[in-house]
Amino acid sequence: MSLIKQLWIAIALVMTVAFGGSLVVSVLSARHYLEQQLQVKNIDNATALALSLTQMDKDPVTMELQVAAQFDAGHYRFIRLTAPNGDTLVEKVYEGKLEGAPSWFARLIPIHAEPGQAMVQDGWKQFATISLASHDQYVYKSLWEGTLELLAWFVFGSAATGLLGTLAIRFITRPLNDVVGQAQAIAERRFTTVEEPRTPELRAVTRAMNDMVGRLKAMFAEEAARLETLRKKVNRDAVTGLSSREYFLSHLREIIAGETFGSVGSLVMVRLVYLNELNAKLGHRRADELLKDLGQVLYNAGNGRGGQRAGRLKGGEFAVVCPTFESPTEAAKDIHDRLMKEWLPKWQNEFTDLFHLAAVRYHRDQSLADLLTRADEALAQAQAKGSNSMFVVEDGKSRMSVPAEQWRTLLTEAVRGGQLSLAFYPVVRGSEGAALHQESVIRLQTDASGTLLSAGDFMPMAANLNLTAPIDLNVVKLAIEHLSTRSGDIAVNLSAETIADFQFRNQLTELLQGYPEICKRLLFEVPEYGVFRQFDAFKELARTLKELGCRVGIEYFGQRFAESDKLSTLGLDYIKVHPSYVRGIAENTGNQEFLQGLCNMAHALGIVVIALGVENRDDLPLLAKLGFDGATGPGVK
Template sequence: MSLIKQLWIAIAVITALALGGSLVVSTLSARHYLEQQLQVKNFDNATSLALSLSQMPKDPVTVELQVAAQFDAGHYRLIRLTSPSGEVVVEREFSGTLDGAPEWFSRLIPINARPGIAQVQDGWHQFGTLTLDSHKRYAYEALWDGTLQQLLWFVIGGALTGLIGTLIIKHITRPLGQVVEQAEAIGGRRFVTTPEPGTMEFRSVVRAMNTLSDRVRTMLAEESRRLEQLRRQTQHDDMTGLVNRGQFLNLIDSALARDDAHAAGILLIARFSDLAALNLRLGRETTDSLLRDIARHVGEFAAQHPDWEAGRMNGSDFALLAPGCEDPGDLALRVGQALHAALDARPEGHTVALPIAASAYAASESRSHLLARVDGALATAEQSGDRAIRVAERIDKSPPYDDLQAWRNALTSSIERDGVRLGRYPVRTSDGRLLHDEAPIRLMLNGAWQAAGYFLPWVARLGLMPRFDVAVVRAALQEISASGAQLGINLSPESLCDATFRGELFGLLQAAPQAAPKLWIELPEYGVVRHLGEFRALCVALRPLGCKLGIEHVGARFAHLAELHELGLDYIKIDAAVIRGIDTNAGNQSFLRGLCMIAHSLGLVTIAEGVSSDAEKRLLPDFGVDAMTGPAV
């Protein structure tokens, strides 16, 4: 019960007690006063009438007329004149009813005023005894009116007291709203701090909660820093700081298994020809400095895009993985110009050979085919010159549509005629229970249902991602309403920044209040890092609707999510590059264990992506993974 309701109840109880006590005391006091006044009136009027009768002739008619005149002139209940022998000489009595106080009130509070008694003389002899009793109707009426007035004032006073008290309580408890919001945020795994209010009691509570939030934030920051150090030690090359060969191969596998707008991309490799001879000619320190310089420039290319990765494949090969990039020739030319210029800026750089090769890749392509294609182009570049650049063309079917406009027409036509279907890939807990189904989009194109990796790169290129994401949300809600299944869908970072999409998303979810809590919505880690403000706003807006929110492909940039504790997430999906070969990779095992520990401290469910073997499936629960998905699941 709220404080305002408790205040009103307290005021009502106190008012009732005060009114009851005051009514009893004031009514009894008024009754006693009225009784005294009636008694005095009865005595005075009886004495006055007896004196008048004593001075008048005592014939029956005169006496009766005098008594009748007195009775008619005043408000009397009874005037009676009796002889010394007890016989009634004259009597006038009011036998009707008069309006005044309610009868129940008269019975509840009786007024007992003694009648006035006086002696009537006839000379020196007693003529009779006069009894006079005034009517109590006006006394009851005055007592009833006073009681009503007092009751009215008490009601008005209680209402005014309640209103003033409500305003005062609202002013005093205004900081309580912030305390409640902070408590709800902590309950929702968002460890925020609020300014301390002026009220001493509230200030103590807020200070304690702020201390808790600061401790959790500090703990998470320290664990994130430690985890990032561990990741760099196990996944990066010590000398150059780039991703090492084992992890880079995992990243390639993860990129080839993607089923989103960045399912296609480019792999580029730059090679120092004859590194052993270079070491002998320049010396180890100079060669190492040269390698670090080239690695820095390759890393700068990767840093310009949140989902690109730079790695060192071996002593002489530096690689760049560029998901979502479309033109391998342009990328190879830009990287070549930058690296060759960096070499030329060094005194010994003019004599260093650095050929470059690149090739585009597509979803579901095998890693061995991609590496063989790039290695072949790199061998050709080495034979063509010290600074040669070669692009390996993919041997693939010709695209079904010739240009962007044809792709646009085909995509929009398919989505407009409801050529949208959702796939189903289970996400299961370690004990085999179904957590939810991943539901990637499928589109009817060229007479067949195509996977997302087939057409989403073109959708992104044409700027249609928000429109397709709306179609996915609509299809998922319809399927949930029909089957009651828990479905997980992916949204793109482009949609996250689109105001029209956000409005349509909220409208669809609000229109399906029973289906919305069964919808799992996730965005890629690189998109969240890049658009953290928009993602936080999405979390705040969707939380009341009951949707479960998560981040997919979590791994290399987990430490960048410094404000993860404020987002109120429900789960994270750990990137397949971390999971691949986890049964034999001790470094990734330590990183995964620390990542799951931080996630669990925030109350997040951890899901492993791309589980491809039974060995991985058996070991993942030991590292803290709650659920998993992939070919082995």
């Protein structure tokens, strides 16, 4: 029972006892006073009537008329004129009912007032004795009205006291509610602090809770920093700061085989000329500075371009994967211009011939070995062209040719006409292979022949046209329809551009409120780059979805691990680790250590960890040993 209810019950009991005691004292005091006043009135009236009768003729008619006149003019219960021998000469008695108060009230509080008596003289002789009693119904009426007035004041006082007490309790317990909310947030894996109240008892509790949350956050931040250092050590080149060969190739393989980006893109290769001569002439320190400057230019080229990543493949050979450039000519020109403006001027006085650049187009499901062979051949052609030269190979598959102005029509009609569909991939539990849930990915049918595009082929254009919200809402509807007829759980991907759309969130909430049971089987996930780009919006969305009973996670986790300490405020249910860390895990002991630490940290927050991009089912036991709770990828069926 809440404190407010307990307060009202306590007030009701106290006021009832107080009212009962006050009523008894008040009524008994008033009754005693009124009895005294009634008795005095009886005596006075009897004396006055006896004096009047003494002065009158003593014939029976006159006496009766005088008594009747007095009885009718006053408020008497009876008037009786009695002879000395005891005979009743005149008697008038009130025969009406009690008015002004309930009969039960009169029976509960009886009033006893002695009648007034006086002698009627006839000269010097006693003629008769007059006895009268005033009517007590007016006494009861006065007592009843006083009781009702007292009751009204007590009811008003109780209500006023209750309301003031409620406000006071709410004010006093507000810090307690904050502490309760903080405890609930911790249970939901959201570690937040609250302001310390002024109440000493609550301040001690709040301070202890805040200290615990602070220590947990510090512990997670320290562990995140340690793992970030380990991640950089394992997956980054020590000199240039770019991705190491293994990590870059794993990322490139994910882009080619996965569905996050378009089906075609560009790969740019940069090769330094005569690296040994550079080391000999510049010295180790300056040669490292040259490589570091080059790495910075290649890294900056990917700012604002999703998926673009640069890596050092070996010695003086670098590569940049450009998913947002379908044309290798455009990708090559962008990077070549940057090198010519931002890097070459600083070193060309010492070396006029520094690099060669080549670019080729890749397409989905292309062999990585074939792509790298074509890139090497293109580099040989660039070298043949001379110093600081560029060579581009434009052959290969291209993306579906749709004019930009037609994309809006195509996507809008797809949402309205049911041309969107879902494909499902299993997510299994550990090494056992039991189903954890199914991951849904969107497909777009573009023509009557049934050609399907993956999300990477059309969602970037949808983002440019601000159409991701209706597409994502349609995806949720498709998932609900699927769950309505089948068992199991489904994970739905939300676009990074959608989570900050307030109208979309309202529509999504309204839609999900109509399916409370299905919400328990729906999982929502957002790519990591979208989460940290719209962190506050994602935090609000996650809280809303969890209140509806859904589960929330982050997909492709680990690229921005330096900010992972923010996870403590989100209340996440799961994370899906980026395939770049998972592919080839059996041979990469450094990533094994990193992933084991990541799983330990996530489990401390109560977060389920799932591996993405598993290519070999034989890796499942190792992943389970490292701490992964589930896995998905082409090797998982």
